[in-house]
Amino acid sequence: MQLLSQLKIGQNATITAIEADEYLFHRLSALGFRVGKPLSIIRRANFNGPLHVRLGTTDVILRDSEATRIRINAEI
Amino acid sequence: MKRIALLGMPNTGKSTLFNRISGASARVGNWPGITVDLMSAKILIGGHIAELIDLPGIYDLHGFSEDEQVVRRFLSNNAVDLVIVLLNSSQIDRQLSLVLQIKKLNIPSVLALNMADEAKQSGITIDTESLAKAMHLPVLSISAKYGDGLPKALQAATQIINQNQTATDPKVISQLLQEDHQIEHEMEDLIQRHVQIPTTFTNNTTDKIDKILLHKWFGLPIFFVAMFILFQFIFTVGKPLQDGLAWALSLFRSGLLEPIFASSPAWFSGLMLDGVYNGVATVAAFVPIIVLFFLVMSMVEDSGYLSRAAFLMDSLMAKMGLDGRGFVMMLMGFGCNVPALMGTRIMRSRPMRLLTMLVIPLSLCSARLQVFIFIITALFTAKHAPLVLFTLYVMSFLTMFLTAILFQGQYKNTEPFILELPPYRFPTLRQIVLRGWHEVKHFLVRASKFIVIGVVMVWALTNFPSNVPAASAGTYAGQIGALFAPILDPLGINNQLAIALIFGFVAKEIVVGALAVIYGMQGDALMVHMATQIDWVQAMSFMLFTLIYTPCLSTIATLKSEAKSSAFMWLSIAWSLGLAWVVSFVFYQGARWLGY
Numbered sequence: 302m303q304l305l306s307q308l309k310i311g312q313n314a315t316i317t318a319i320e321a322d323e324y325l326f327h328r329l330s331a332l333g334f335r336v337g338k339p340l341s342i343i344r345r346a347n348f349n350g351p352l353h354v355r356l357g358t359t360d361v362i363l364r365d366s367e368a369t370r371i372r373i374n375a376e377i
Numbered sequence: 378m379k380r381i382a383l384l385g386m387p388n389t390g391k392s393t394l395f396n397r398i399s400g401a402s403a404r405v406g407n408w409p410g411i412t413v414d415l416m417s418a419k420i421l422i423g424g425h426i427a428e429l430i431d432l433p434g435i436y437d438l439h440g441f442s443e444d445e446q447v448v449r450r451f452l453s454n455n456a457v458d459l460v461i462v463l464l465n466s467s468q469i470d471r472q473l474s475l476v477l478q479i480k481k482l483n484i485p486s487v488l489a490l491n492m493a494d495e496a497k498q499s500g501i502t503i504d505t506e507s508l509a510k511a512m513h514l515p516v517l518s519i520s521a522k523y524g525d526g527l528p529k530a531l532q533a534a535t536q537i538i539n540q541n542q543t544a545t546d547p548k549v550i551s552q553l554l555q556e557d558h559q560i561e562h563e564m565e566d567l568i569q570r571h572v573q574i575p576t577t578f579t580n581n582t583t584d585k586i587d588k589i590l591l592h593k594w595f596g597l598p599i600f601f602v603a604m605f606i607l608f609q610f611i612f613t614v615g616k617p618l619q620d621g622l623a624w625a626l627s628l629f630r631s632g633l634l635e636p637i638f639a640s641s642p643a644w645f646s647g648l649m650l651d652g653v654y655n656g657v658a659t660v661a662a663f664v665p666i667i668v669l670f671f672l673v674m675s676m677v678e679d680s681g682y683l684s685r686a687a688f689l690m691d692s693l694m695a696k697m698g699l700d701g702r703g704f705v706m707m708l709m710g711f712g713c714n715v716p717a718l719m720g721t722r723i724m725r726s727r728p729m730r731l732l733t734m735l736v737i738p739l740s741l742c743s744a745r746l747q748v749f750i751f752i753i754t755a756l757f758t759a760k761h762a763p764l765v766l767f768t769l770y771v772m773s774f775l776t777m778f779l780t781a782i783l784f785q786g787q788y789k790n791t792e793p794f795i796l797e798l799p800p801y802r803f804p805t806l807r808q809i810v811l812r813g814w815h816e817v818k819h820f821l822v823r824a825s826k827f828i829v830i831g832v833v834m835v836w837a838l839t840n841f842p843s844n845v846p847a848a849s850a851g852t853y854a855g856q857i858g859a860l861f862a863p864i865l866d867p868l869g870i871n872n873q874l875a876i877a878l879i880f881g882f883v884a885k886e887i888v889v890g891a892l893a894v895i896y897g898m899q900g901d902a903l904m905v906h907m908a909t910q911i912d913w914v915q916a917m918s919f920m921l922f923t924l925i926y927t928p929c930l931s932t933i934a935t936l937k938s939e940a941k942s943s944a945f946m947w948l949s950i951a952w953s954l955g956l957a958w959v960v961s962f963v964f965y966q967g968a969r970w971l972g973y
Binding site: 323325327328333344347349351353358359360362366367 | 436440441471574587687689695793794796797798
């Protein structure tokens with residue numbers, strides 16, 4: 302088990318837990334971040350910028366600080 | 378009259394659908410319970426006239442952002458006969474939650490699935506008939522962009538409207554809204570039964586474009602070059618149009634208006650011709666460029682490139698206490714500061730919102746652009762013109778960055794940054810023209826009101842008292858100019874320009890019209906005359922001041938109502954005036970010291 306922020310570019314993973322306050326939780330779940338959903342990281346912006354994550358049919362960008370709230374199981 | 382609300386998540390093509398149904402008849406209006414203006418239009422549906430309201434795009438009826446609150450307050454203060462919920466077909470697996478939330482409120486609804494073509498391309502199949510049965514509401518595939526399936530959807534809406542159910546009491550809805558229903562399972566169940574989604578999903582075209590536009594090192598330079606080329610395009614295409622219109626307008630004056638007013642009293646023909654007509658004609662000549670600007674901007678906005686800009690800029694923006702969305706609002710501010718300020722509602726953290734709102738009025742809006750184009754055309758060669766304009770855009774960014782850096786300590790941000798990246802979509806010509814037309818109409822209504830009043834006042838100030846020569850030092854305008862001389866002389870801004878600046882406080886749309894009235898000339902004659910009155914250093918100093926000081930009264934009013942604080946409004950005014958003075962002073966004195 303690791304954090305979404307630690308996932309490598311191109312690697313696939315499954316969400317195992319979301320640890321966020323109510324506001325962030327609502328927003329994440331509206332964009333498709335739910336336990337059990339597969340996702341992968343497409344790219345990361347320069348200078349420690351946001352992550353470009355693909356969840357099913359949705360592409361989302363989010364910062365490291367939000368990505369650390371999402372626990373994942375990476376595919377080996 | 379029946380009332381129909383249009384609801385959907387952001388990036389589902391909601392405004393496109395609204396524009397398509399309402400045509401060009403939409404207007405902005407106030408609603409009970411909310412302080413925000415919403416677009417609405419009267420439409421003919423099944424023999425009834427109904428009012429269609431475009432609600433803000435939201436993710437979640439129970440969310441915490443301001444737009445989400447606006448929708449809740451709207452629904453609990455206004456009876457609605459029907460809600461058309463618009464979803465993006467390819468994202469039905471998560472967007473279905475919104476329509477389930479609406480259903481829980483017992484409001485009659487129609488589900489419109491937009492972008493069916495995109496979904497088909499990525500292998501998603503939705504059984505609309507069985508989904509409709511399972512959900513007990515009409516479900517229809519449509520294309521807001523091309524209009525496919527729209528008649529059927531409207532027919533379904535008509536049927537519901539014709540059933541003449543009494544609309545649910547808003548009070549009941551307000552109670553229902555307080556419960557947060559668990560709809561997760563219901564949604565997953567529906568998706569599993571009625572929708573097929575392939576496990577791997579890629580939008581190849583978008584991926585390929587993103588590889589280039591979001592490139593680690595080339596992404597940002599490409600973005601700035603693209604913006605530069607767009608501005609260059611607006612200039613190159615707009616200039617001949619502007620010249621043609623100016624020529625036609627002056628012909629109209631000499632050929633028709635002057636003979637008509639020849640017999641009327643001198644003061645009256647002066648007011649009408651040198652005041653109203655000169656002012657309005659000078660401003661009207663800029664309409665082609667403004668139209669082009671809005672057309673290009675709405676194209677960029679609809680294409681999905683703006684959220685890419687947010688991705689590219691976020692790490693830089695984070696250093697200034699802002700985020701990528703703030704950058705997008707700054708870009709929107711280049712059209713008009715007012716909608717950009719209103720756009721900050723998507724931010725929940727008040728400090729970050731205030732910081733973004735402090736920054737936005739510094740973005741070079743289309744009204745300032747018009748002043749700059751005028752001055753640049755008058756005082757710079759065609760070769761230098763785009764460069765000067767580009768410099769002003771760079772200055773606009775620099776002042777925004779400086780402001781954010783200086784104030785970020787006061788406004789500490791706590792807001793998470795999560796943004797959807799929609800696939801690239803090329804808007805149709807119809808879409809661009811409709812969007813552009815709405816913006817232009819808005820601009821013209823606002824501009825014409827300010828301009829006519831403004832130029833008449835300028836004319837009065839420059840022509841009274843009547844015993845001194847017009848526009849001389851003895852007139853009221855001259856006296857006001859003299860009053861400000863100690864402050865503005867060190868910036869190279871003379872008395873005439875000072876008057877224009879004072880009126881520019883009301884709206885930048887007036888500035889060029891005011892110059893026309895002050896100098897008593899219009900078009901080319903005015904430009905030639907101004908070139909003899911001031912040199913390029915003064916012109917640049919004037920433009921820098923115009924760029925940085927308070928954009929207009931509408932912006933101030935919006936700032937106050939959005940921030941709900943007069944203190945914040947005064948801070949914004951004081952900061953921008955102070956910064957404008959310092960920047961112009963440093964530039965003007967520096968340039969003179971260097972011998973220019």
